[in-house]
Amino acid sequence: MPTNRTVKIIPFQHSYSSLDSTPTTSSVSRWREKLNRMKFIDWIEMFIPCSRWIRTYNWREYLQPDLVSGVTVGVMLVPQSMSYAKLAGLQPIYGLYTGLVPIFVYAVFGSSRQLAVGPVALVSLLVSNVLSSFDASAELYTELAILLSLMVGILECAMGLLRLGWLLRFISHSVISGFTTASAIVIALSQAKYFLGYDVVRSSEIIPLVKSIISGADKFSWRPFVMGSTILAIMLIMKHMGKTRKNLRFLRAAGPLTAIVLGTTFVKIFHPSSISLVGAIPQGLPSFSIPKEFEHVKSLISTTFLITGVAILESVGIAKALAAKNGYELDSNQELFGLGVANIFGSFFSAYPATGSFSRSAVNHESGAKTGLSGIITAIIICSVLLFLTPLFECIPQCALAAIVVSAVIGLVDYDEAIFLWQVDKKDFFLWIVTGATTLFFGIEIGVLVGVGFSLAFVIHESANPHIAVLGRLPGTTVYRNTLQYPEAYTYNGIVIVRIDAPLYFANTSFIKDRLREYELAVDQYTSRRGPEVERICFVILEMAPVTYVDSSAVQALKELYQEYKSRNIQIAIANPNRDVLLTLSKSGFIDFVGKEWCFVRVHDAVQVCLQHVQTSTSSPRTPRLSLFNSRSFSERLNERMNHKEDLSAAEMESGERERLISIDTDPITQPLLARNLHN
Secondary structure, rough: OOOOOEEEOOOOOOOOOOOOOOOOHHHHHHHHHHHHHHHHHHHHHHHHHHHHHOOOHHHHHHHHHHHHHHHHHHHHHHHHHHHHHHHOOHHHHHHHHHHHHHHHHHHHHHOOOOOOOOOOHHHHHHHHHHHHOOOOOHHHHHHHHHOOOHHHHHHHHHHHOOOOOOHHHHHHHHHHHHHHHHHHHHHHHOOOHHHHOOOOOOOOOOOHHHHHHHOHHHHHHHHHHHHHHHHHHHHHHHHHHHOOHHHHHHEEEEEEEHHHHHHHHHHHHOOOOOOOOOOOOOOOOOOOOOOOHHHHHHHHHHHHHHHHHHHHHHHHHHHHHHHHOOOOOOOOOHHHHHHHHHHHHHHHOOOOOEEEEEEHHHHHHHOOOOOOOHHHHHHHHHHHHHHHHHHHHHOOHHHHHHHHHHHHHOOOOOHHHHHHHHHHHHHHHHHHHHHHHHHHOOOOHHHHHHHHHHHHHHHHHHHHOOOEEEEEEEEOOOOOEOOOOOOOEEEEEEEEEEEEOOOOOOOOOOHHHHHHHHHHHHHOOEEEOOOOOOOOEEEEEEEEEOOOOEEEHHHHHHHHHHHHHHHHOOEEEEEEEHHHHHHHHHOOOOHHOHHHEEEEEEEHHHHHHHHHHHHHHHOOOOOOOOOOOOOOOHHHHHHHHHHHOEEEEEHHHHOOOOOOOOOOOOOOOOOOOOOOOOOO
């Protein structure tokens, strides 16, 4: 129903002459301005982030929680690092090396104060997968694992310095979740040989692993199975109690150490011959050495990118979450640089690739870690173990280390995410299933490639087929919204209002043109209509507020669309384009092509002008005056009428009585489009 609410027309009274001289602020210029404002202390904090918390360290409040959390994570890391080294196909000592130097270096160059860096299960599996063609007992295998650490560090540093971390935003979280879930299953099956007492083939595919487990069933030994299963059950109970009860939180971190103590004690007492042991572990700190075997770099490149991707998506993700919880800012690119430096220095001291650990970082945070000092305390504990305690590790059962790995990766099986995706978004659920299935049955690298490929395909599809909405007016307002979302919104006879919710570029111009042709025919299918009765569409209004970018192909497509509409006596109007889009359309000549009088501040201004011409003529509309290019005389007269409370009412506008209130000025429009102070 018509309403008596008055409608004020907003004229655009800015100058267009200074448009080209108005500077456009780019990300490069903003970064340059930020660098120019930086002081000496800011430069130090950029290259040595630990100086931020060192300068403000509160010894009374921070020292005790940092000590407690550092010791807790250190106790947890010692057995985990040896277990993950075995998973990577390396001797346990290299896990301890990986938990030593990278932690020290990250404490200096890393920006997160709670992230626990070191060996993790997923990266260990990736190392084992890429080196599976080599003999694990050979020195070449170890050298290639160390070389891989150097390559990962260089790539991470390069991406951090070039601020390229955003590239991996195109990989969906559902892909990462599916990949980690499948990898966790493969990791658990790869540890079956330590539980079953016989060798199982090394593979990152589930079918060969299952076949190997079944074929060797006649060699099954019950002693390591009972010991491993018992230790695993104890660890899972401790982890569950540590998560559910605050007063027993320490049990979560004590699980791996408990497994080592129980296993070693049993071996010392009963000396079972059928349970394999870790054996002798070298004592002392790692010596400095440059990685070798550079002729194999080419074969390691794909895994280098894969490990770097895991570091960005997982480690940086949890680091940002912990930073938000503890009230400080974290730069993702600085974080990536810190991880890279840690891996580079680690490779000089016999470490394989390290990254942030979910479980240890969570324990570090829950234990109250305030600064990077907790990481230094953890590294000191590893250093002490290497110097004094390695002889105690000779009798650790291999099944105990396997139980530690299985206990850690059980948490990576993210079935809750699959249920959530099924309920919320079937497309993301499809990505989860495809990535997980291909990783399980065809290997890690193929699984990642397929998952990333589908992610990019969905991104390209969404970009090339953007959302386009037909707008209608909400009753009693001058607000125009999607008619499918707001069924009560109504449209006007002879006018189509379309909102394009994406940038316009070469990939989506054809889709947009096709949809506009469809809307021209089916715009009134779901909405009520008002205004003067006409038999055809006379005007198409493009609401361009969501359009952030227009390229040359899109401009050409708009020109073709205008010519097509013009041949059918349909006029295009543009409403609310932002500054950059309007600048592009102006430079390309499209504004002059369509007519400056058909660019409007608001959709409602465009509708009012179009309503007048629908009422008067459907073939040769007269030049409207309520555009972004209003003449000065018209603006003055309009403001005068507004000051005298002579605004149009919605009822008068919808009934076609606008001409008796505002006369049409027939003088040519000379007012420029944009001003020196134009706002988007």
